[in-house]
Amino acid sequence: xxxxxxxxxxxxxxxxxxxxxxxxxxxxxxxxxxxxxxxxxxxxxxxxxxxxxxxxxxxxxxxxxxxxxxxxxxxxxxxxxxxxxxxxxxxxxxxxxxxxxxxxxxxxxxxxxxx
Amino acid sequence: xxxxxxxxxxxxxxxxxxxxxxxxxxxxxxxxxxxxxxxxxxxxxxxxxxxxxxxxxxxxxxxxxxxxxxxxxxxxxxxxxxxxxxxxxxxxxxxxxxxxxxxxxxxxxx
Numbered sequence: 001x002x003x004x005x006x007x008x009x010x011x012x013x014x015x016x017x018x019x020x021x022x023x024x025x026x027x028x029x030x031x032x033x034x035x036x037x038x039x040x041x042x043x044x045x046x047x048x049x050x051x052x053x054x055x056x057x058x059x060x061x062x063x064x065x066x067x068x069x070x071x072x073x074x075x076x077x078x079x080x081x082x083x084x085x086x087x088x089x090x091x092x093x094x095x096x097x098x099x100x101x102x103x104x105x106x107x108x109x110x111x112x113x114x115x
Numbered sequence: 116x117x118x119x120x121x122x123x124x125x126x127x128x129x130x131x132x133x134x135x136x137x138x139x140x141x142x143x144x145x146x147x148x149x150x151x152x153x154x155x156x157x158x159x160x161x162x163x164x165x166x167x168x169x170x171x172x173x174x175x176x177x178x179x180x181x182x183x184x185x186x187x188x189x190x191x192x193x194x195x196x197x198x199x200x201x202x203x204x205x206x207x208x209x210x211x212x213x214x215x216x217x218x219x220x221x222x223x224x225x
Binding site for chain 2: 031033040041042043044045048050058090092094103104105106107108109
């Protein structure tokens, strides 16, 4: 594989269920990110990780958690899904040079519907 | 915090017309600026970027110049094609955090 992969491509989920969105990159990038895309709002940062073992909160972190056990993987978990979490979720990574202004590269996205 | 404001759409153009999408930003310090493009049913792709004042980013006939004095990064293309139909996002990057505009939907008709 080359770049960033996300799974699943799409998912319909009942409210209250737990769900983990997967993200894997093979570019050895240090930093990884999760965004949600909602119509008229652009993309908003949920959580990020500057390097393996560390995570931070973005603009809209409530209801989501992340972990970064290694460089390649950055799963996003919804502990108890609610309808307002219906969105398209994008994972991104950056860090070819280690600078905090490196270009972010995006995965293909996961379309999540919570009923 | 940092923010980006871009021209609201949707924008509908005829093939070979000129396209301009306005983008302004507010930020602490000196962010890097980006335009991303999202084609129907796909994820975001980097279109172009500029990392300091007066830099011009260009790709696929699109251009944008980092204007510090007007805090702007307007996207331009002189002659659009049907294949340019997409959603365009302006973004500023500061200390790992990317702030996006709301996106502008562009439709080019043959």
